[in-house]
Amino acid sequence: MSVDTSMPILVVDDYKTMIRIIKNLLKQLGFNDVDEAMDGSEALRKMQDRKYGLIISDWNMEPMTGYELLREIRSNEPTAATPFIMVTAESKTENVIAAKKAGVDNYIIKPFNAQTLKGKIDAVFGE
Amino acid sequence: MSNLDVELINKTVRDIRDRRADGKSIEDIIALAELSAESLKTFYQSLDNGIYGEIRNYSDHLTSIKRSVSRLKTGDNGLTRISRAIGDLQEVVKTTESATDTIMEQAEEMLSLTMDPSNPNAYQMAVTNHVTSIFEACSFQDLTGQRIQRVVSSLERLEERITQMHEVLNLQAGNTGEFSIMATETDEEKRSRENLLHGPSSEGEGVGQSLVDAIFAIENKRNIA
Numbered sequence: 001m002s003v004d005t006s007m008p009i010l011v012v013d014d015y016k017t018m019i020r021i022i023k024n025l026l027k028q029l030g031f032n033d034v035d036e037a038m039d040g041s042e043a044l045r046k047m048q049d050r051k052y053g054l055i056i057s058d059w060n061m062e063p064m065t066g067y068e069l070l071r072e073i074r075s076n077e078p079t080a081a082t083p084f085i086m087v088t089a090e091s092k093t094e095n096v097i098a099a100k101k102a103g104v105d106n107y108i109i110k111p112f113n114a115q116t117l118k119g120k121i122d123a124v125f126g127e
Numbered sequence: 128m129s130n131l132d133v134e135l136i137n138k139t140v141r142d143i144r145d146r147r148a149d150g151k152s153i154e155d156i157i158a159l160a161e162l163s164a165e166s167l168k169t170f171y172q173s174l175d176n177g178i179y180g181e182i183r184n185y186s187d188h189l190t191s192i193k194r195s196v197s198r199l200k201t202g203d204n205g206l207t208r209i210s211r212a213i214g215d216l217q218e219v220v221k222t223t224e225s226a227t228d229t230i231m232e233q234a235e236e237m238l239s240l241t242m243d244p245s246n247p248n249a250y251q252m253a254v255t256n257h258v259t260s261i262f263e264a265c266s267f268q269d270l271t272g273q274r275i276q277r278v279v280s281s282l283e284r285l286e287e288r289i290t291q292m293h294e295v296l297n298l299q300a301g302n303t304g305e306f307s308i309m310a311t312e313t314d315e316e317k318r319s320r321e322n323l324l325h326g327p328s329s330e331g332e333g334v335g336q337s338l339v340d341a342i343f344a345i346e347n348k349r350n351i352a
Contacts (some may be wrong), residue, residue: 017227022175024235091333093342100346107343109336116336 003125005030007053012036012043012069013087014061018110022087023054025114029121040064047079050090059088059095067099074103084101085125087112132166135159195292212281215274222274225269233257233264234262 009031011022019036026034035050037043039061046052055073057066064072066086073079079093089110096107106120139159237257242250334342 003144017224017231020231024231028187070333071167090336091339093334093338096339096342097346100343109334109339112336 003121004053006033007031008033008035008050009054009056010035010037010043010046010052012038012040012055012057012061012066014038014058018058022117025117028114029118040066040069040072045071047073047082052082054124055082055084056087057084059086059090059099067102070099070102070104085120086125132162136163149286185334191295192292195288195295208281208284213279215278219271219278222271226264229264230261234258 009026011019011026011034013019013022013036016038023034023036026032035046035052037046041059041064043055043057044064055069057069059066066088068079070084070086073084083105084102084103084104085108087108087110088095091109105114105124108116108120136159139155234257237254238251240257241251
Protein backbone atom coordinates (compact mmCIF):
# COMPACT_ATOMS: atom_id res chain seq x y z
CA MET A 1 0.00 0.00 0.00
CA SER A 2 1.43 3.39 -0.95
CA VAL A 3 0.82 6.69 0.79
CA ASP A 4 -2.18 8.55 -0.64
CA THR A 5 -0.59 11.60 -2.27
CA SER A 6 -3.98 13.24 -2.76
CA MET A 7 -4.57 13.67 0.98
CA PRO A 8 -4.68 17.25 2.26
CA ILE A 9 -1.69 18.23 4.38
CA LEU A 10 -1.47 21.16 6.78
CA VAL A 11 1.99 22.73 7.21
CA VAL A 12 2.34 24.89 10.35
CA ASP A 13 5.33 27.21 10.73
CA ASP A 14 5.78 30.86 11.66
CA TYR A 15 8.44 31.33 8.94
CA LYS A 16 6.93 31.76 5.50
CA THR A 17 10.20 30.62 3.92
CA MET A 18 10.08 27.32 5.83
CA ILE A 19 6.48 26.77 4.76
CA ARG A 20 7.55 27.42 1.17
CA ILE A 21 10.46 24.96 1.47
CA ILE A 22 8.26 22.21 2.94
CA LYS A 23 5.55 22.83 0.34
CA ASN A 24 8.13 22.52 -2.46
CA LEU A 25 9.55 19.33 -0.97
CA LEU A 26 6.04 17.89 -0.62
CA LYS A 27 5.34 18.87 -4.24
CA GLN A 28 8.45 16.95 -5.30
CA LEU A 29 7.08 13.94 -3.40
CA GLY A 30 3.77 14.23 -5.24
CA PHE A 31 1.67 15.97 -2.54
CA ASN A 32 -0.09 18.92 -4.12
CA ASP A 33 -2.95 19.62 -1.70
CA VAL A 34 -1.06 21.55 0.97
CA ASP A 35 -2.53 24.23 3.26
CA GLU A 36 -0.54 26.45 5.60
CA ALA A 37 -0.90 28.05 9.04
CA MET A 38 1.42 30.44 10.87
CA ASP A 39 0.90 29.07 14.41
CA GLY A 40 -1.00 26.49 16.45
CA SER A 41 -4.17 28.52 16.94
CA GLU A 42 -4.50 29.25 13.20
CA ALA A 43 -3.95 25.53 12.53
CA LEU A 44 -6.77 24.63 14.95
CA ARG A 45 -9.12 27.07 13.18
CA LYS A 46 -8.26 25.50 9.80
CA MET A 47 -8.79 22.02 11.23
CA GLN A 48 -12.35 22.96 12.20
CA ASP A 49 -13.13 23.63 8.53
CA ARG A 50 -11.22 20.76 6.97
CA LYS A 51 -10.10 17.24 7.80
CA TYR A 52 -6.37 16.82 7.12
CA GLY A 53 -4.57 13.58 6.41
CA LEU A 54 -1.32 14.83 7.95
CA ILE A 55 -0.06 17.75 10.04
CA ILE A 56 3.57 18.84 9.68
CA SER A 57 4.33 21.40 12.37
CA ASP A 58 7.20 23.42 13.76
CA TRP A 59 7.54 23.48 17.57
CA ASN A 60 8.63 27.08 18.23
CA MET A 61 5.75 29.40 17.40
CA GLU A 62 3.78 32.13 19.14
CA PRO A 63 1.13 32.44 20.45
CA MET A 64 0.48 28.66 20.30
CA THR A 65 3.46 26.32 19.96
CA GLY A 66 3.54 23.10 17.96
CA TYR A 67 3.72 21.14 21.22
CA GLU A 68 0.55 22.83 22.51
CA LEU A 69 -1.12 22.22 19.14
CA LEU A 70 -0.22 18.53 19.33
CA ARG A 71 -1.70 18.19 22.83
CA GLU A 72 -4.84 20.03 21.77
CA ILE A 73 -5.28 17.78 18.71
CA ARG A 74 -4.75 14.61 20.72
CA SER A 75 -7.22 15.69 23.42
CA ASN A 76 -10.10 16.27 20.97
CA GLU A 77 -11.97 13.22 19.71
CA PRO A 78 -12.49 14.37 16.06
CA THR A 79 -8.79 15.18 15.55
CA ALA A 80 -7.13 12.77 18.03
CA ALA A 81 -6.04 10.29 15.35
CA THR A 82 -4.62 12.82 12.85
CA PRO A 83 -1.02 11.90 11.98
CA PHE A 84 1.38 14.56 13.27
CA ILE A 85 5.03 15.12 12.38
CA MET A 86 7.03 17.63 14.43
CA VAL A 87 9.74 19.58 12.62
CA THR A 88 12.16 21.54 14.77
CA ALA A 89 15.64 23.02 14.90
CA GLU A 90 16.18 21.97 18.51
CA SER A 91 16.96 18.37 19.29
CA LYS A 92 17.28 17.90 23.03
CA THR A 93 16.52 14.34 24.10
CA GLU A 94 13.99 15.45 26.74
CA ASN A 95 12.00 17.41 24.11
CA VAL A 96 11.95 14.45 21.71
CA ILE A 97 10.66 12.23 24.53
CA ALA A 98 8.11 14.87 25.63
CA ALA A 99 6.76 15.11 22.07
CA LYS A 100 6.63 11.32 21.76
CA LYS A 101 4.75 11.05 25.05
CA ALA A 102 2.31 13.74 23.87
CA GLY A 103 1.54 11.54 20.86
CA VAL A 104 3.69 12.81 17.99
CA ASP A 105 4.03 10.27 15.16
CA ASN A 106 7.46 11.34 14.01
CA TYR A 107 10.09 14.01 14.60
CA ILE A 108 12.33 15.71 12.04
CA ILE A 109 15.39 17.80 12.87
CA LYS A 110 15.95 20.92 10.72
CA PRO A 111 17.58 21.24 8.27
CA PHE A 112 16.32 18.19 6.39
CA ASN A 113 15.95 17.02 2.80
CA ALA A 114 13.19 15.52 0.69
CA GLN A 115 14.37 11.97 1.39
CA THR A 116 14.15 12.45 5.17
CA LEU A 117 10.67 13.94 4.83
CA LYS A 118 9.59 11.07 2.58
CA GLY A 119 11.04 8.51 4.99
CA LYS A 120 9.12 9.99 7.92
CA ILE A 121 5.84 10.26 5.99
CA ASP A 122 6.24 6.65 4.86
CA ALA A 123 6.98 5.57 8.44
CA VAL A 124 3.89 7.37 9.79
CA PHE A 125 1.69 5.59 7.25
CA GLY A 126 3.35 2.23 7.90
CA GLU A 127 5.27 2.02 4.63
CA MET B 128 36.28 60.65 77.86
CA SER B 129 39.21 59.96 80.24
CA ASN B 130 38.92 57.70 83.29
CA LEU B 131 39.68 60.71 85.52
CA ASP B 132 36.69 62.65 84.08
CA VAL B 133 34.38 59.68 84.52
CA GLU B 134 35.54 59.24 88.11
CA LEU B 135 34.98 62.93 88.92
CA ILE B 136 31.51 62.92 87.34
CA ASN B 137 30.56 59.73 89.16
CA LYS B 138 31.79 61.10 92.52
CA THR B 139 29.81 64.36 92.11
CA VAL B 140 26.68 62.49 91.06
CA ARG B 141 27.08 60.20 94.09
CA ASP B 142 27.54 63.22 96.44
CA ILE B 143 24.40 64.90 95.08
CA ARG B 144 22.42 61.65 95.31
CA ASP B 145 23.64 61.09 98.92
CA ARG B 146 22.78 64.70 99.78
CA ARG B 147 26.42 65.26 100.65
CA ALA B 148 26.79 68.18 98.22
CA ASP B 149 27.42 70.63 101.07
CA GLY B 150 30.79 71.74 99.75
CA LYS B 151 29.64 71.82 96.13
CA SER B 152 28.97 75.22 94.71
CA ILE B 153 26.93 76.02 91.60
CA GLU B 154 30.28 76.79 89.93
CA ASP B 155 31.38 73.21 90.63
CA ILE B 156 28.24 71.86 88.97
CA ILE B 157 28.65 74.19 85.97
CA ALA B 158 32.29 73.17 85.69
CA LEU B 159 31.17 69.56 85.78
CA ALA B 160 28.60 70.19 83.03
CA GLU B 161 31.28 71.91 80.93
CA LEU B 162 33.60 68.96 81.47
CA SER B 163 30.86 66.58 80.39
CA ALA B 164 30.08 68.66 77.31
CA GLU B 165 33.78 68.83 76.41
CA SER B 166 34.10 65.07 76.74
CA LEU B 167 31.01 64.48 74.60
CA LYS B 168 32.33 66.91 71.98
CA THR B 169 35.35 64.68 71.40
CA PHE B 170 33.05 61.64 71.23
CA TYR B 171 30.70 63.24 68.65
CA GLN B 172 33.67 64.52 66.65
CA SER B 173 34.98 60.98 66.26
CA LEU B 174 31.44 59.87 65.34
CA ASP B 175 31.24 62.66 62.70
CA ASN B 176 34.54 61.55 61.20
CA GLY B 177 33.26 57.95 60.97
CA ILE B 178 29.98 58.95 59.28
CA TYR B 179 31.85 61.29 56.93
CA GLY B 180 34.17 58.45 55.97
CA GLU B 181 31.21 56.13 55.32
CA ILE B 182 29.41 58.73 53.14
CA ARG B 183 32.65 59.35 51.28
CA ASN B 184 32.93 55.61 50.56
CA TYR B 185 29.33 55.49 49.30
CA SER B 186 29.96 58.54 47.13
CA ASP B 187 33.07 56.96 45.59
CA HIS B 188 31.12 53.76 45.02
CA LEU B 189 28.26 55.63 43.28
CA THR B 190 30.72 57.56 41.11
CA SER B 191 32.27 54.28 40.07
CA ILE B 192 28.84 52.80 39.21
CA LYS B 193 27.90 55.95 37.25
CA ARG B 194 31.16 55.67 35.30
CA SER B 195 30.42 52.01 34.45
CA VAL B 196 26.83 52.80 33.38
CA SER B 197 27.94 55.75 31.25
CA ARG B 198 30.42 53.45 29.47
CA LEU B 199 27.48 51.19 28.61
CA LYS B 200 25.76 54.09 26.88
CA THR B 201 28.73 55.14 24.76
CA GLY B 202 27.58 55.20 21.13
CA ASP B 203 28.47 56.34 17.64
CA ASN B 204 26.45 58.93 15.71
CA GLY B 205 23.87 59.11 18.45
CA LEU B 206 23.11 55.41 18.34
CA THR B 207 24.03 53.17 21.21
CA ARG B 208 25.94 49.98 20.53
CA ILE B 209 23.00 47.94 21.74
CA SER B 210 20.42 49.58 19.49
CA ARG B 211 22.84 49.32 16.56
CA ALA B 212 23.24 45.61 17.27
CA ILE B 213 19.45 45.21 17.30
CA GLY B 214 19.26 47.12 14.00
CA ASP B 215 21.99 44.92 12.52
CA LEU B 216 20.16 41.75 13.51
CA GLN B 217 16.90 43.04 12.04
CA GLU B 218 18.76 43.81 8.81
CA VAL B 219 20.26 40.30 8.80
CA VAL B 220 16.76 38.79 9.09
CA LYS B 221 15.47 41.05 6.30
CA THR B 222 18.45 40.43 3.97
CA THR B 223 18.35 36.67 4.53
CA GLU B 224 14.62 36.54 3.93
CA SER B 225 14.89 38.57 0.74
CA ALA B 226 17.80 36.47 -0.58
CA THR B 227 16.02 33.20 0.24
CA ASP B 228 12.91 34.50 -1.51
CA THR B 229 14.92 35.31 -4.64
CA ILE B 230 16.71 31.94 -4.63
CA MET B 231 13.48 30.01 -4.16
CA GLU B 232 11.68 32.03 -6.80
CA GLN B 233 14.45 31.34 -9.33
CA ALA B 234 14.51 27.64 -8.43
CA GLU B 235 10.72 27.37 -8.71
CA GLU B 236 10.79 29.06 -12.12
CA MET B 237 13.56 26.72 -13.23
CA LEU B 238 11.51 23.70 -12.13
CA SER B 239 8.60 24.90 -14.24
CA LEU B 240 10.72 25.41 -17.40
CA THR B 241 9.87 23.22 -20.32
CA MET B 242 12.31 22.64 -23.11
CA ASP B 243 11.28 23.27 -26.66
CA PRO B 244 13.17 20.57 -28.62
CA SER B 245 13.36 22.89 -31.61
CA ASN B 246 15.15 25.57 -29.59
CA PRO B 247 17.45 24.04 -26.92
CA ASN B 248 19.53 27.21 -26.79
CA ALA B 249 16.60 29.19 -25.40
CA TYR B 250 16.20 26.58 -22.62
CA GLN B 251 19.91 26.72 -21.80
CA MET B 252 19.82 30.52 -21.76
CA ALA B 253 16.84 30.54 -19.38
CA VAL B 254 18.55 28.08 -17.01
CA THR B 255 21.77 30.14 -17.12
CA ASN B 256 19.84 33.32 -16.26
CA HIS B 257 18.13 31.69 -13.29
CA VAL B 258 21.40 30.18 -12.01
CA THR B 259 23.14 33.56 -12.33
CA SER B 260 20.37 35.19 -10.28
CA ILE B 261 20.84 32.51 -7.62
CA PHE B 262 24.59 33.19 -7.50
CA GLU B 263 23.93 36.92 -7.16
CA ALA B 264 21.44 36.39 -4.36
CA CYS B 265 24.00 34.24 -2.49
CA SER B 266 26.11 37.37 -1.95
CA PHE B 267 23.85 38.07 1.05
CA GLN B 268 26.16 35.84 3.08
CA ASP B 269 28.96 38.42 2.82
CA LEU B 270 26.72 41.26 4.05
CA THR B 271 25.06 39.30 6.84
CA GLY B 272 28.45 37.92 7.87
CA GLN B 273 29.80 41.45 8.35
CA ARG B 274 26.73 42.59 10.28
CA ILE B 275 26.80 39.54 12.54
CA GLN B 276 30.50 40.10 13.20
CA ARG B 277 29.63 43.64 14.36
CA VAL B 278 26.89 42.28 16.64
CA VAL B 279 29.34 39.75 18.10
CA SER B 280 31.81 42.54 18.80
CA SER B 281 29.08 44.67 20.49
CA LEU B 282 27.98 41.72 22.61
CA GLU B 283 31.57 41.09 23.67
CA ARG B 284 31.92 44.74 24.76
CA LEU B 285 28.59 44.55 26.58
CA GLU B 286 29.67 41.42 28.41
CA GLU B 287 32.92 43.12 29.39
CA ARG B 288 31.01 46.14 30.82
CA ILE B 289 28.52 43.96 32.66
CA THR B 290 31.36 41.98 34.21
CA GLN B 291 32.96 45.27 35.31
CA MET B 292 29.65 46.43 36.81
CA HIS B 293 29.29 43.13 38.64
CA GLU B 294 32.71 43.66 40.12
CA VAL B 295 31.92 47.28 41.09
CA LEU B 296 28.58 46.32 42.61
CA ASN B 297 30.06 43.20 44.17
CA LEU B 298 27.18 41.17 42.71
CA GLN B 299 28.04 37.54 43.14
CA ALA B 300 25.77 34.52 43.29
CA GLY B 301 23.61 34.83 46.40
CA ASN B 302 24.71 38.42 46.97
CA THR B 303 21.93 40.13 45.04
CA GLY B 304 20.00 41.09 48.18
CA GLU B 305 16.81 43.03 47.48
CA PHE B 306 17.52 42.96 43.72
CA SER B 307 16.66 39.25 43.64
CA ILE B 308 12.99 40.29 43.58
CA MET B 309 13.55 41.55 40.01
CA ALA B 310 14.22 37.98 38.88
CA THR B 311 10.64 36.85 39.60
CA GLU B 312 9.19 35.05 36.59
CA THR B 313 5.94 36.30 35.04
CA ASP B 314 3.18 33.89 33.93
CA GLU B 315 3.99 34.61 30.28
CA GLU B 316 7.71 33.95 30.84
CA LYS B 317 6.84 30.69 32.60
CA ARG B 318 4.63 29.57 29.68
CA SER B 319 7.37 30.42 27.19
CA ARG B 320 10.00 28.59 29.24
CA GLU B 321 7.85 25.48 29.52
CA ASN B 322 6.54 25.35 25.96
CA LEU B 323 9.04 27.08 23.71
CA LEU B 324 12.35 25.56 22.75
CA HIS B 325 15.57 27.51 22.67
CA GLY B 326 16.33 27.33 18.97
CA PRO B 327 18.99 25.45 17.04
CA SER B 328 21.60 23.56 19.02
CA SER B 329 25.25 24.48 18.63
CA GLU B 330 27.76 22.01 17.27
CA GLY B 331 28.19 19.19 19.76
CA GLU B 332 24.91 19.96 21.54
CA GLY B 333 21.59 18.20 21.04
CA VAL B 334 21.01 14.97 19.17
CA GLY B 335 21.01 14.18 15.45
CA GLN B 336 18.23 12.70 13.33
CA SER B 337 19.59 9.14 13.75
CA LEU B 338 19.48 9.42 17.54
CA VAL B 339 15.94 10.86 17.38
CA ASP B 340 14.95 7.86 15.24
CA ALA B 341 16.55 5.54 17.81
CA ILE B 342 14.59 7.20 20.64
CA PHE B 343 11.38 6.72 18.64
CA ALA B 344 12.21 3.07 17.99
CA ILE B 345 12.78 2.47 21.73
CA GLU B 346 9.60 4.31 22.72
CA ASN B 347 7.58 2.43 20.08
CA LYS B 348 8.90 -0.93 21.35
CA ARG B 349 8.07 0.09 24.93
CA ASN B 350 4.50 1.00 23.87
CA ILE B 351 4.01 -2.32 22.08
CA ALA B 352 5.32 -4.24 25.12
